[in-house]
Amino acid sequence: MQSALISRSPDLLRLRDEGYELEIRSGHLLVHRVPYVNAAGAIGYGVLVSDLTLAGDATVRPGNHVAWFVGEHPCDRAGRAITAIRHGTAKFDLAPDITAQHAFSNKPPAGYPDYHAKMTRYIEIISAPAQSLQPGLxxxxxxxxAADEAESVFRYIDSASSRAGIMAVTAKLSGARIAIIGLGGTGSYLLDLVAKTPVLEIHLYDGDLFQQHNAFRAPSAASLEELHAKPTKVAYLAALYGKMRRGIVPHEVFIDETNMGELVGYDFVFLCMDSGPAKRLIIETLQAAGRSFIDTGIGVELKQARLQLWGICRVTTSTPDQQNHVAQRVSCAANDDDDLYARNIQLAELNSLCAVMAVIKWKKLCGFYIDDDREHDSTYTTNTNLLTSDVTP
Incomplete structure (x- = not known):
């Protein structure tokens, strides 16, 4: 209930986005770590409490102006109790799990319009002496x-979307089951981006180990101890991003004809794998089942005469109503030395750029970003700094 109530109540959302430590417990709003001066003239921290007046799953105008405090009675700089808000000192059992020591009363002539106004006014009065003793407090x-498991895939609340005012747009990404095939450079960066969206599940397919060279083209930084443990790519990445969210499912296997059928059960698939017969089979299976997917590829050449690199990133999208172009854009040849995208020079910045391009296109398909051109194939080349899009049906 906590995260849903906050996200649907503008006053609580504003408090949270401004950085106050909120908690909803037993029908009460608690703000933790409120600094104050105690009777000894020392700085302490208490909890400001208010009951909540609700209309369904959102707050309405506070029903009363009284607040409670867990801690010693707030004082001025000299250690004298702030009498302007004193209403009573006793044991206030507000709920089975909330006991306060003090009640406060400070009523504006028109009352409090919302809980942001109520709580910040009390905090201002309580904390002013402490702030005069320690500026910046x-x-x-x-x-x-923390986010409620029943309400969110994240282990802590997505305050970035709420602060930006795009919760309704972000919700368009929720509930989906995503698969990423290949967790090398591009696939690992793609996971980094998709993990920060509210998709329900992210399934990772790769049978390789996470080795030393992988650490130099993947997000974050692996420790020497982690490399010594020789985890699979999917196990390493699932543990890493599992710190942030739920629903990451590692599959320590490659996709072949024995498990190909699993892919048609996902809402969207990202292909970040080498060319070869397996890729051809995946593409044919997904297209036959009417599933949308994006194939990614990067190619890098060493120009010996100049001792410089030339690189290209490609993102090719297939949807049920636009898929005939894929055979011309995506190579599925095995060990094709002439296939630029099969060459093995990998660079973190190009891997990450390719992942960014793929995720932006996926978000366009979900209605997150405006997509006026509806391109189905994009390439970026380093030497001309050129990004091109193909919209030919």
Whole structure:
């Protein structure tokens, strides 16, 4: 309930986005780590509490102006109790799991219009003496808030979307089951981006080990101890991003004719694998089943005469109503020395750029980004800094 109530209540959402440590518990709003001065003239931290007036799953105007405090009674710089808000000192059992020691009363002539106004006004009064003793002290700690497992795939709340005011747009990505085939350079960066969206599940397919060279073209930084452990790519990455979210499922296998059928059960598939018969079979299977997918490829050449590199990134999209172009854009030849995209020079910046291009296109298909051109094939070349898009049906 906590994250849903906050996201649907503008006043609570504003408090959270401003960095206050909120908690919803037993029908009450709690703001933690509120600094104050105690009777000894020392700085302490308490919890400001208010009951909540709700209309369904959102707050409405506070039903009363009273607030409670867990901690010692706030004082001025000299250690004298702030009497302007004093309402009572006792044991206030507000709920089975909430007991306060003090009640406060500070009522504006027109009352409080919302909980942001109510809580920030009390915090201002309580914290002013502490801030005069220690400038910069604040209740706005920006401490990460845990997300409810029943409400979110994330282990902590997506405050980035709420702060940007794009929660409704981001919700378009929720609920999907995604598969990433190949967790090398491009695939690992693609996971980094997709893991930060509210898709329901991300399935990872790769049978290779995560080795030393992989660490130089993957996001984050693997430790020497992790490399010594010789994890598979999918196990290593699932553990890494499992710190942030739920629903990452590692499959320590390659895709072949024995498990090909699993792919048609996903809402979208990203192909980040080498050319070869397996890729051809995957493409044919997905297209026959009417599944949308994106194939990625990068190619890098060493120009010996100039001792410089030339690179290209390609992102090819297939949807049920636009798929005939794929055979001309994507090579499935095995060990084709003439296939630029099969060459083995890999660079983190090109891997990550290719992943970014693929995720932006996927988000366009989901309605997240405006897609006026509806391109189905894009390439970027390093030497001319040129990004081209093909929209030919």
């Amino acid at each position: 604040t209740a706005r700690t920006h401490r990460p808030m």
